[in-house]
Amino acid sequence: MSLGAPGSILPREKGAAPLDVVIAVMAFLAALALGASLLAERTAAGWRAGLSDRLTVQIVPPANISAKALAREAETALSILRATAGIAHAEMLSESQTQALVAPWIGSGALLSELPLPRLIDATLVPGARIDSAGLARALKRAAPDSELDDHARWIARLAGLAAGITWSAYVILFLIALATASAVAFATRAGLDAHREMVELLHQMGARPSFIANAFERHYFMSTLGAALAGGALAAVFFLVAGSLESAGVEAAPFLPPLGLKMSEIGWLALVPAIAGIIALATARLSVLAALRKIY
Amino acid sequence: MQARLARRKRRRYGAAMVRFENVGMRYGAGPEVLRDVTFVLEAGSFTFLTGLSGAGKTTLLKLIDMTEPPSRGLVTLFGNDLSVTKRSAFPALRRRIGVVFQDFRLLPHLSAFDNVALPLRIAGKRENDYVQDVEELLSWVGLGERMQAKPATLSGGEQQRIAIARAVVARPDLLIADEPTGNVDSEIGQRLIRLFAELNRLGTTVLIATHDRSLIEDLRAREMRLVDGRLVELRSARP
Ligand SMILES: Nc1ncnc2c1ncn2[C@@H]1O[C@H](COP(=O)(O)OP(=O)(O)O)[C@@H](O)[C@H]1O
Ligand SMILES: [Mg+2]
Numbered sequence: 001m002s003l004g005a006p007g008s009i010l011p012r013e014k015g016a017a018p019l020d021v022v023i024a025v026m027a028f029l030a031a032l033a034l035g036a037s038l039l040a041e042r043t044a045a046g047w048r049a050g051l052s053d054r055l056t057v058q059i060v061p062p063a064n065i066s067a068k069a070l071a072r073e074a075e076t077a078l079s080i081l082r083a084t085a086g087i088a089h090a091e092m093l094s095e096s097q098t099q100a101l102v103a104p105w106i107g108s109g110a111l112l113s114e115l116p117l118p119r120l121i122d123a124t125l126v127p128g129a130r131i132d133s134a135g136l137a138r139a140l141k142r143a144a145p146d147s148e149l150d151d152h153a154r155w156i157a158r159l160a161g162l163a164a165g166i167t168w169s170a171y172v173i174l175f176l177i178a179l180a181t182a183s184a185v186a187f188a189t190r191a192g193l194d195a196h197r198e199m200v201e202l203l204h205q206m207g208a209r210p211s212f213i214a215n216a217f218e219r220h221y222f223m224s225t226l227g228a229a230l231a232g233g234a235l236a237a238v239f240f241l242v243a244g245s246l247e248s249a250g251v252e253a254a255p256f257l258p259p260l261g262l263k264m265s266e267i268g269w270l271a272l273v274p275a276i277a278g279i280i281a282l283a284t285a286r287l288s289v290l291a292a293l294r295k296i297y
Numbered sequence: 298m299q300a301r302l303a304r305r306k307r308r309r310y311g312a313a314m315v316r317f318e319n320v321g322m323r324y325g326a327g328p329e330v331l332r333d334v335t336f337v338l339e340a341g342s343f344t345f346l347t348g349l350s351g352a353g354k355t356t357l358l359k360l361i362d363m364t365e366p367p368s369r370g371l372v373t374l375f376g377n378d379l380s381v382t383k384r385s386a387f388p389a390l391r392r393r394i395g396v397v398f399q400d401f402r403l404l405p406h407l408s409a410f411d412n413v414a415l416p417l418r419i420a421g422k423r424e425n426d427y428v429q430d431v432e433e434l435l436s437w438v439g440l441g442e443r444m445q446a447k448p449a450t451l452s453g454g455e456q457q458r459i460a461i462a463r464a465v466v467a468r469p470d471l472l473i474a475d476e477p478t479g480n481v482d483s484e485i486g487q488r489l490i491r492l493f494a495e496l497n498r499l500g501t502t503v504l505i506a507t508h509d510r511s512l513i514e515d516l517r518a519r520e521m522r523l524v525d526g527r528l529v530e531l532r533s534a535r536p
Binding site: 008009011198199202203204205206207208209212297 | 362364384385387388389390391392393394396402404406407411415416418419
């Protein structure tokens with residue numbers, strides 16, 4: 001029949017109310033923040049996995065060392081690495097590989113062939129193996145005094161810190177958006193109560209319990225917030241999907257930055273935004289109405 | 298001692314739907330609109346409240362439906378002394394009263410059907426269980442064809458009939474109506490009074506404020522008249 005869901009006691013507003021616009025924008029921003037934290041998590045995990053199972057040893061040539069002596073030190077370091085438990089594979093980069101690494105910075109001209117380049121050994125760990133890096137570094141120093149072991153620990157720690165920073169920033173932003181959403185709904189609810197004062201007084205007169213009146217309002221704001229937040233969240237999802245498809249088509253958003261594309265499974269998390277927005281609206285409207293009704297009940 | 302007294306008092310008021318004892322009422326610091334009003338509405342009674350415009354009829358009804366508290370005196374409703382009844386118990390008491398307001402107070406954004414169904418929803422009834430009742434009642438008051446109409450598109454008389462249907466739809470224990478036939482022609486007026494009488498036969502206590510003497514003549518019910526804020530008993534129950 002015409003009644004529809006109980007809660008339609010409040011008139012349905014035509015078109016988008018200002019609150020809907022505010023909620024849609026909030027939801028869009030919240031979904032962006034949530035997506036950013038997901039990306040940061042995934043990217044950091046990827047980097048961590050890529051770095052934590054590798055070691056690099058450099059033999060840095062001091063002044064006046066002969067190429068032969070440098071090569072001997074490098075060979076010693078390589079054999080020590082190969083003999084270490086937990087290291088699956090160790091290989092010396094050839095001189096041309098090393099040159100290729102630095103070429104982008106100093107060019108491949110005559111200077112490059114004259115520059116005393118360090119020798120680099122790239123080692124891969126047995127997956128899951130734990131290595132005593134400090135002990136290994138000491139053993140290498142003893143046999144090859146110019147060797148330097150780099151287990152990327154500092155990098156990994158920094159990346160983890162960066163990812164944690166992004167994630168926590170996202171959480172703070174999400175919290176602030178939730179707070180702003182609740183305030184906007186509380187404001188709108190109070191205005192709504194004022195606009196429907198006569199109706200509220202009538203319901204009160206007819207013996208409606210406060211919860212009956214609160215129900216009407218909370219349903220109203222739950223539905224309108226859900227709709228607006230779905231729109232905002234969907235917009236953000238489209239943003240991440242388009243960014244993802246552009247990237248997989250070879251268009252890089254920004255070099256050196258993590259990719260912006262979210263996987264489908266991650267897009268699913270964005271559905272949390274309208275759901276939580278709806279719950280915030282419902283709870284806020286209910287509490288606002290019950291608080292206001294305390295004056296007449 | 299106190300408790301026994303209270304119990305005896307409660308028993309004494311048990312049969313009374315409404316009891317006023319030396320009730321006085323003034324709005325703010327204004328003059329007393331009602332003075333020393335004392336009466337009882339027995340369960341199942343049918344009473345007219347008459348008086349000139351401004352005599353205090355609406356004010357008296359407001360004391361009964363708990364819109365206003367009396368300035369002095371005792372008001373009991375369904376045996377509850379309202380001055381000591383907990384506020385949290387008021388909604389349940391209010392649901393036992395059907396009120397036809399002088400100004401109707403229909404919700405403008407709801408259809409005739411939804412306006413009439415409102416008390417049932419407030420009582421927690423499910424729509425499936427009351428659709429038929431509401432439709433029948435609307436037909437009874439001559440609005441079967443206008444169930445989906447918004448109040449603004451209806452005449453004053455039609456709005457009044459919706460207001461009446463809304464007041465009776467939940468079969469209240471007590472029905473109070475303020476000038477319920479003020480906007481309808483006499484034929485419809487008679488029909489509405491018959492509706493009230495029918496409801497009364499089913500057990501509802503009825504109090505109707507009106508200045509329309511022709512209605513009163515027909516029913517030969519009890520009449521209480523307000524003169525200058527004082528109650529004058531003109532005619533007691535049916536002969
Ligand atoms: N809300 C109010 N504030 C102040 N005075 C009021 C109010 N309502 C009614 N009155 C006064 O109380 C008197 C009785 O009014 P009312 O009860 O409406 O009489 P009736 O319904 O018999 O016409 C009138 O003099 C009216 O002006
Ligand atoms: Mg009046």
